[in-house]
Amino acid sequence: MEDTLTVFNASKYCNVSSKTIINWMETGHIKTHHTVGGHRRIKRSDLEIFMRSQGIPIPAEEDEGARKKILVVDDDLIIVESIVQALEEDEFNYEVISASDGFEAGLQVNHFNPDLLILDIMMPDIKGYEVCKKIKTNDKTKNTKIIVLSAYLDDEKFAQMKEHGADVCFSKPLTLAKLKNEVAKLLGLKKEEGES
Numbered sequence: 001m002e003d004t005l006t007v008f009n010a011s012k013y014c015n016v017s018s019k020t021i022i023n024w025m026e027t028g029h030i031k032t033h034h035t036v037g038g039h040r041r042i043k044r045s046d047l048e049i050f051m052r053s054q055g056i057p058i059p060a061e062e063d064e065g066a067r068k069k070i071l072v073v074d075d076d077l078i079i080v081e082s083i084v085q086a087l088e089e090d091e092f093n094y095e096v097i098s099a100s101d102g103f104e105a106g107l108q109v110n111h112f113n114p115d116l117l118i119l120d121i122m123m124p125d126i127k128g129y130e131v132c133k134k135i136k137t138n139d140k141t142k143n144t145k146i147i148v149l150s151a152y153l154d155d156e157k158f159a160q161m162k163e164h165g166a167d168v169c170f171s172k173p174l175t176l177a178k179l180k181n182e183v184a185k186l187l188g189l190k191k192e193e194g195e196s
Contacts (some may be wrong), residue, residue: 003044006088006096010042014056017130024050036100068187071114072098073105074149075123078174083118086176092189102126109141116145116187118179120172121161122152129164136165145186149174 007025011018022040025032031046051058068089074080080098087096097112099105102125107115117135121128128148135141148161151172158169168182184190 004041005044005047007040007042008085009093010047013044013047013059014051015165025073028162035097036102036104036162037084038083039081039098065096067083067093068116068184068189069112069114070094070096070109070116070118070183071105071112072096072118073100073102073123073126074118078184079120082176083179086120086180087183090180090184094183102116102131105131109135109144113140114144116147116183117147118147118183119166120149122150128161128166132161132165147179147186 005013007018007021010030011021014021017180021030024030025040025042027052030042030050032040032042035041048058050056072080072083072087074083077100080100084098089095097114102123102189105119105126108114119128121131128150131167132146132148135144135146146166146168148158148166148169148174150157150169153161153169153171158166160167166170167186170179170182181186181190
């Protein structure tokens, strides 16, 4: 897998601010590319070439294998951007990508194999029940945790979503703090309230 970094991860790697990394990208000092969702990414190898040329120390290798992967599926780019950014800057250093329609989401589930899926089920081409069922009945993806977001579902519909495999259902709008907390709990990175 190509080792790519977000702006935030690159800033931690170089021990500079995100704004500095963005300045370096915009002035062409660091090679950069964009994801389908429009997020900036940097290859670690490109960043390290730049760091060596500038005399910036390269940190010792960390265990990257433990990073949890999250796929955010929503056709509202502002919501996607805020969720992706909040999760990327979280203490658990998630690897986060996004998809803006059902087709792209299907491709990303197979290709990226996320540990957790955040799914807005009110998108025009997405049938939430089917997506949840498909993921939970496929051997490769059955352990993927699913958080369903919707502005329009009532408790009965949420109960049906859970029957089809959703782990948690939330009504929009939802605070990012609450979402981040739930993500960490579902991925086993945070204990349930009340556990010691």
